[in-house]
Amino acid sequence: MKTPKQLFIATRPWSFPVSIAPVLLTALYLFTTESTTLAAWPLALWTLVSMMLFHAASNLWSDFFDYRKGVDTDPSIGSPTITGGILTDRETLIYASVLLVFSIVNGLALMLTTGLWNLLYFGIAGALLIVCYPWFKFHALGDLDILLTFGILPTLGTAYVLTGEILWSSLWIVPAYATITVAVLHANNTRDRERDAHVGIHTFAMLIGSTACRIVYYLEIWLPLAWVIVCVILGKMHWIALIAVAMASLIAVRNTRVMAALRNGGSIDTLDQMTAQHQLANTLMLTLAFLAQLL
Numbered sequence: 001m002k003t004p005k006q007l008f009i010a011t012r013p014w015s016f017p018v019s020i021a022p023v024l025l026t027a028l029y030l031f032t033t034e035s036t037t038l039a040a041w042p043l044a045l046w047t048l049v050s051m052m053l054f055h056a057a058s059n060l061w062s063d064f065f066d067y068r069k070g071v072d073t074d075p076s077i078g079s080p081t082i083t084g085g086i087l088t089d090r091e092t093l094i095y096a097s098v099l100l101v102f103s104i105v106n107g108l109a110l111m112l113t114t115g116l117w118n119l120l121y122f123g124i125a126g127a128l129l130i131v132c133y134p135w136f137k138f139h140a141l142g143d144l145d146i147l148l149t150f151g152i153l154p155t156l157g158t159a160y161v162l163t164g165e166i167l168w169s170s171l172w173i174v175p176a177y178a179t180i181t182v183a184v185l186h187a188n189n190t191r192d193r194e195r196d197a198h199v200g201i202h203t204f205a206m207l208i209g210s211t212a213c214r215i216v217y218y219l220e221i222w223l224p225l226a227w228v229i230v231c232v233i234l235g236k237m238h239w240i241a242l243i244a245v246a247m248a249s250l251i252a253v254r255n256t257r258v259m260a261a262l263r264n265g266g267s268i269d270t271l272d273q274m275t276a277q278h279q280l281a282n283t284l285m286l287t288l289a290f291l292a293q294l295l
Helices: 004-010 017-033 038-069 087-112 119-131 133-138 142-163 168-178 178-191 193-198 204-233 241-263 271-294
Strands: none
Touching: 004 087, 017 038, 017 142, 017 168, 017 178, 017 271, 038 087, 038 119, 038 133, 038 142, 087 119, 119 133, 119 142, 133 142, 142 178, 168 178, 168 204, 178 193, 178 204, 178 241, 178 271, 193 204, 193 271, 204 241, 204 271, 241 271
């Protein structure tokens, strides 16, 4: 019998900042720029729970297929859910399926409660992106899948829940966080290029080569910080967001140095987790900036 702690660890909770960011930051952005009422906070929290359930299911689904494909074999590198003996591959598949069902039921309940029937399309799109993610990843399209799953789709979905409209202007917030999320996957795939090649899969990191991998990573973690500065200049965000940029830059500098060391044989074994920490810091700092603007 698995303990609640084991089941929680199996979902890779260190990665949850990438699913918290789109819902939380979109909601705060709308509260400060679109005159969205604060009474909508319960709906935002409900959407956040649904998103995190989707994310947990996605992590387990990916772990199952990575293990079956022979990508994850070393528990000290990558996810230890199966290779570390936390769950068997069969238990991982069952757990992923259960969480996916829960997330779908939760989404349907949100749709029925709000009467926003177009949420069904967001749910279907999200479920398909999760289920098809292993195929996308193995065919160099995993980065695009992640950008859609944890960037564009949840931002538009959160905006729809809070406003009842497909609010394209909400996409202004996407560049402020989304490429850091993609960088989590990119760091993982850059680290695993040799092992991935050995088992015959093709990730984006494998296609572009070592030098380009480093450059892409730098762009992915620094673009959001530059974008916030642009938003401040254009009046889309309050000047206090510049403080968030300064704080998040400290972690971005650390991660940049780690990736740069790869050129001289340095290790990036934990850079995916370090990048998730960057996303957490970026989200927290922007959250404080938005809250200060609301007060």
